[in-house]
Amino acid sequence: MSTSITEALAAPLADPDTFIDGPPYELFAQLRDVEPVAWTPEPEPHSGFWSVTRHADIVAVSRDWATFSSARGVSLEDLDDDQLEHRTSLIDTDPPAHTALRKVLSGEFLPKVINGYETFLRGIVAKTMDSALALGTFDFVEQVSSEIPVRVLARMLSVPDTDREKLTSWGDRLVGTSDPEFADALAGSAASDQYRLLPFRSPAALEVFEYGRELQSQRRANPTGDLVSKMVEAEIDGEKLAQRDLDNYFLLLALAGQETTRQAISHAMETLIENPAVLTRFQEQPELLSGAALDEMLRWGPPVYHMRRTATADAMIGDSKVKQGDKIAIWYPAGNRDERAIERASVLDVDRSSVDLLTFGKGGPHFCMGSFLAKMEYRVTLEELVARLDSAVYDAPIERLRSNFVNGIKRLPVRVTTR
Template identity: 50%
Template sequence: MHPDDIDLTDLDLYQDGIPHEAFRTLRDQAPLFWNDETDGNKGFWSVTRYEDVAAVDRDAETYSSEQQVTLEELDEEQLLVRRSLIDTDGARHWALRKVLAREFSPRSVALYSDFLTKLTEATLDRALALGEFDFVEQISADIPIRLLARMLDVPIEDTDKLIDWGNQMIANSDPDYTDVLAGSPESEQYRNLPFRSPAALEVFEYGFRLAAHRRGGAGTDLVSKLVNTIPEDGVPLTDLDYQNYFSLLIIAGNETTRHTISHTVRALASHPQAWADLKKDPSLVQNAVEEFLRWASPILHFRRTATRDIELHEQQIREGDKVVMWFGSANYDDRKFQNPEVFDVHRKNVEHVSFGKGSPHFCLGNALARLEIRIVITALLERLESIELLSEPRMVRSNLVHGIKQMPVRVHPAPSYRGTAG
């Protein structure tokens, strides 16, 4: 493969998962790669090596999030009405982040351990009793959204629509998830909504109904914190701030963890020795979670915008150029990881970039995601002798999300497992 043959906007490139050959070519031959766009946008620079991705992510002064973190180019009106936590830099970003930072701290997250363990046990018992089932539907999509419902203090029966809304927004390039595809003429009427998705209107309405009941109360749920906390910069959240923060929670509270769990189980089913090693010594799971996150790379890229002219790899990035960090490439860079395309549950010090790397935008929910992944995988190892893929998983059609939307499996319970009857 030659760099000239690569178009990272071509969604067919991702139909089987991370396009390792393309990324390997770029890392080796074109570490700063210009990609033209055919949809009227200006094109973008790609960084694919680990050290470059980490450097761009850390340097918010040179590489700003203020112009959007996806490839879409927005006008001033769109930037104003769509701005969320992840599209904000500087002091305001930190003030918005700190509104919920304590709720997502490792200490606060640990308080959900018992609830999450019981939730996982109940979910697994229901699913494993089926023998054959879609792992995404029954397990990996179910558990994170139920925990999020608890944190938002919303009814469990609302979880299906929370999942559906999240799918429609972040997977807005997949016709299985949305009737209004990103970039389609139909999407123009929704241009001011996150991801140009009409689902955002339903999310906003739902969020404001919750806010109306929680404002002025003493609740400790995430919605109550949002509506009753004045950020430390003294600037209250506007309705725009609230609706965009709330919609971000609906997406972020589900997607990363869900897809990491799916990819991990797919990898363990395909690597029986790794399954056997973890089953023999479950204490390995704590460290292996980092390998799971590297391997999954659930978010393939985020975009930044250059705030000044800068030279990188003997090429000139101009002020205003889009610069895209490809996490799905950096996590497989053999300059950083030995044998990166080997799934190794014994790998030590896995400094992946799946949550960012030393960035002001380091994933707020990282401790929660790690807890969920560890508890789910540990519970599966306790209950199952093995798990078998019945067909190749179906991938989300996206170059933003490295997601699995369907993964039929057959489970083989451990002799000691008796399910709910035990």
């Protein structure tokens, strides 16, 4: 079959190499204008998928979970029933099962609970920032971005701080399956086949399961009220969660709880280096960070590229027809820069009065469960950073994750002066 011009345009989105210099914003802009729901061919044996790049369409797909299901997985990997049975977690479940699973922990992420962590958080951020900035020249990812979210996660799981290296490395290996530096077996390779029943096709998942199971048995014996205690105590329709559900739920938390926030913090530093006027603006008026400016920074540097849905029936997305069974990728960074939804979307403006943000999803049942926590970590980190920073430049080029799923920064070598 010959490839149409628009298919050729969208095809690079299936290739992780396209993202090695960061989000392909020009390509997203072209697609939004020319083919906002673009068929994106994938190499055999994969089926191809629709790329959705307009803000309104991304919200509509997220909202209509019955037509655009998460139950065949939220990554673009084609999964058979056996794989789904083993790998399914909260994020790849549709209501009503999703609603019950989400309730197991959603109360722990409400503002009234999360606000209770702020003093602890500010303490670790201040300490981390002081030691990092004193170095003058350092890798911001290693010294700052990786440190903060994982310490908060360790606290929420009541595990020792010394476990954070393990947690970070699991995060790298799980989301890094398309990056030769992190992958145990590169995605798509024959070697990865042996891990097909594991989340992300990564053997790191086995280590996370084992670690989680040990915590679960400790909490069954001695409940502490932490996230793991809540998980082992929870009942759905009078039944405790099965071991497989506990494994996959724990893995989702251990990953989502640190990896994305780490990337968000790295992107914030990148944004400040690229836009020194923004640093000055925050220093003049730090209270901006408690308002829409925070969302604007998250709009500019979104950690997640896409989530996948699968059409349960023939349906329309905007003016485009999709067929039952088709895969659909909703590209958050593309929607975040859509002029149809956000005025002067191609301009970073921390003085906006509001931002219609897609970075955490929008409008659907899967809207990020940890968004309040992530935003608190992000805000406190930025507040403590801008209070200390005088100037920052790159000391060497940024190294990015080879992935079309997570907008990751592996290394961010910086040279800084302080106030």
